Amino acid sequence: MDAPRVREIRSVIARGKRWDVVFAIVGIVCLMIGLLTVAALFVDMAVKGLPRISLEFFTNFPSRRAESAGILSAWVGSTLVMVVTAVTAVPIGAAAGVYLEEYAPRNWMTDVIEINITNLAGVPSIVYGLLALGLFVYQFGLGQSVLAAGLTLALLILPVVIVATREAIRAIPAAMREGSYALGATQWQTVRYHILPYSMPGILTGVIIGLARAIGETAPIITIGALTFIAFLPSPPFQPEPPFLSFEWLFAPFTVMPIQMFNWTSRPEAAFQVNAAAAGFILVLMTLAMNGLAIWLRYRLRRNINW
Secondary structure (H helix, E strand, O other), X not given: OOHHHHHHHHHHHHHHHHHXXXXXXXXXXXXXXXXXXXXXXXXXXXXXXXXXXXXXXXXXXXXXXXXXXXXXXXXXXXXXXXXXXXXXXXXXXHHHHHHHHHHOOOOHHXXXXXXXXXXXXXXXXXXXXXXHHHHHHHHOOOOOOHHHHHHHHHHHHHHHHHXXXXXXXXXXXXXXXXXXXHOOOOHHHXXXXXXXXXXHHHXXXXXHHXXXXXXXXXXXXXXXXXXXXXXXXXXXXXXXXXXXXXXXXXXXXXXXXHXXXXXXXXXOOHHHHHHHHHHHHHHHHHHHHHXXXXXXXHHHHHXXXXX
């Protein structure tokens, strides 16, 4: 190869490397802007809210006096709503993902369903709130209850769970299925004993990330009529007398952490702003804890898998 051709090739390679460096620098700058913005907001909430956080803050009901107001009804309501959301969305979403990936025939109908599921994952949450208002609150008569809120958020994260389940299943090598079929296993046995255990880290990660998104949603909860001020708790799910289980709490009025924060931030007193910062700090910690749990579960389950 002649010298001019070699120099031209080297020049092209050098330009490509320069663009790689430029792209890496731009990516790092964008990443740092995002991280610094989140860190600044988190530190600001921590500085304002940490002095307010105490045991009484968790055990007191909201009050018109800022110094005695707490988040008891809010964090209990968030917990109950998340229980309904998880119990509804996780089994349905995982089963739908397994069906679409392992059992559904490859035709135009399946393609339409897949496109719609992907699009639903990007629909604004307020649309789910309007759908739930007409369907759960008015059509089914659930009212402004914990059950209606849990079902609303379940609809919100259902596409996320389905997509995460399908992506986790797709990551499994085809040799895993072929080896199972070669040993005489049925399709259900292959899914039950091979596909699901090996895809469980990815499925759980998607589920927890979806729940972490749902716990901070405000628009759909406001739409279906969550209370901004509530000074009582729903009836407990466990009773000392038979049948020991009670489902009255499903139909009780409720509030959640984002709604309580919205109520406090709308007040002009500075003390309520401090309460909102404290509640926001706790909510961020809850979200970070859920994401940390997802990372830990993924690492733990993958470590126990022997390909």
